[in-house]
Amino acid sequence: MRRFERSQTSRITVDECEALLLCSNNYLGLADHPMLKKAAMLAAERFGVGSGASRLVSGNMELHTALENRIAAFKATEAALVFNSGYAANTGIIPALMGRGDIIFSDRLNHASIVDGALLSRSKVVRYPHNDMPALRRLMEQADAGGRRLIVTDGVFSMDGDLANLPELVAIKKEFNALLMVDDAHGTGVLGATGRGTGELFGCQHEIDIQMGTLGKALGSFGAYVAASRVIVDYLINKARSFIFSTSLPPAVLGASLAAVDVVDSTEGQRLRQCLGKNTLRFRNALNASGFDTMGSETQIVPVCVGQAEPTMEFTRLLLEKGIFAQGIRPPTVPAETCRLRFTLMATHTERELDEAVTAIAAIGKQLGVCR
Numbered sequence: 544m545r546r547f548e549r550s551q552t553s554r555i556t557v558d559e560c561e562a563l564l565l566c567s568n569n570y571l572g573l574a575d576h577p578m579l580k581k582a583a584m585l586a587a588e589r590f591g592v593g594s595g596a597s598r599l600v601s602g603n604m605e606l607h608t609a610l611e612n613r614i615a616a617f618k619a620t621e622a623a624l625v626f627n628s629g630y631a632a633n634t635g636i637i638p639a640l641m642g643r644g645d646i647i648f649s650d651r652l653n654h655a656s657i658v659d660g661a662l663l664s665r666s667k668v669v670r671y672p673h674n675d676m677p678a679l680r681r682l683m684e685q686a687d688a689g690g691r692r693l694i695v696t697d698g699v700f701s702m703d704g705d706l707a708n709l710p711e712l713v714a715i716k717k718e719f720n721a722l723l724m725v726d727d728a729h730g731t732g733v734l735g736a737t738g739r740g741t742g743e744l745f746g747c748q749h750e751i752d753i754q755m756g757t758l759g760k761a762l763g764s765f766g767a768y769v770a771a772s773r774v775i776v777d778y779l780i781n782k783a784r785s786f787i788f789s790t791s792l793p794p795a796v797l798g799a800s801l802a803a804v805d806v807v808d809s810t811e812g813q814r815l816r817q818c819l820g821k822n823t824l825r826f827r828n829a830l831n832a833s834g835f836d837t838m839g840s841e842t843q844i845v846p847v848c849v850g851q852a853e854p855t856m857e858f859t860r861l862l863l864e865k866g867i868f869a870q871g872i873r874p875p876t877v878p879a880e881t882c883r884l885r886f887t888l889m890a891t892h893t894e895r896e897l898d899e900a901v902t903a904i905a906a907i908g909k910q911l912g913v914c915r
């Protein structure tokens with residue numbers, strides 16, 4: 544693990560080196576935003592630092608409900624429920640809704656927390672080839688018709704930066720009378736005209752039964768939520784074990800998350816999304832023009848495929864010498880042979896920083912034989 548000595552901004556000190564940060568999920572720069580910091584401090588001042596217990600015992604504070612109401616309004620759903628992390632959400636929601644005799648259809652590139660949630664549920668799990676809609680349809684036709692069916696997908700695939708085909712998934716879920724769950728960890732706050740995520744981008748957010756998102760990435764805070772119908776949320780309160788059996792989120796985090804939703808939903812949020820979009824295009828186009836394989840990225844997550852683990856980690860090391868930090872990603876996070884640098888853009892990067900970074904990345908890429 545690398546050691547960071549300051550807050551999570553686009554310029555960092557990592558292991559005593561000054562560097563440009565190109566691998567943080569703090570896409571809008573909110574992790575260091577003055578409004579979030581102030582809200583966290585005020586919440587701690589008023590409510591203390593710990594929540595004291597699980598929500599169902601004595602840890603249910605007015606801030607939890609305020610955040611859930613704010614998220615439900617933001618996502619235009621009947622209700623919302625906050626979880627302690629995205630990992631806790633997926634390993635809580637999926638086993639609560641699905642059990643023995645049910646079938647989960649899960650994209651092969653879904654996040655590990657979805658994989659683990661599906662395993663915990665004791666349902667049959669059918670992993671369909673990545674974003675392959677005809678294959679999913681075939682697998683659903685072949686599957687046993689008894690029991691419940693859930694299709695689950697990342698909205699933005701976390702290591703590839705491409706998008707799920709949500710319109711087609713909505714059509715398939717209707718055809719086969721299945722539930723659809725979208726993990727929008729990397730779309731929340733970023734995608735869609737108003738930052739409501741991948742569902743908004745495709746104009747189908749009301750067709751998604753279970754919209755999960757995280758508060759620790761673009762929203763700069765910590766935790767996760769599910770936005771869904773009242774019935775589903777009530778059911779999760781009573782059945783999701785990671786919700787029931789864990790101390791609830793603390794006040795400072797809840798205060799920061801409330802402020803984060805306000806920023807995302809404001810003209811400032813709009814401006815930050817525009818900056819992020821511009822930065823993403825500039826950076827990805829320049830990498831493609833330099834001959835890198837950016838693996839079909841369509842978002843602020845821009846991977847560069849290197850292949851084997853050793854040159855990938857060498858790439859990271861050489862980049863850090865040039866003042867750029869981008870962590871290499873290896874198995875088990877990605878399949879062997881597809882080790883990569885997973886670059887992520889922030890709204891707060893400047894054009895100059897990005898242009899200089901691409902020059903350095905291209906020079907090292909050539910040296911290692913990764914690009915032309």
Ligand SMILES: Cc1ncc(COP(=O)(O)O)c(C=O)c1O
Pocket residue numbers: 628629630631633654656697701726728729757758759766767
């Ligand atoms: C798609 C996806 N889902 C869930 C998670 C887990 O979220 P958290 O970091 O809040 O546990 C991540 C985080 O890396 C993710 O990329």
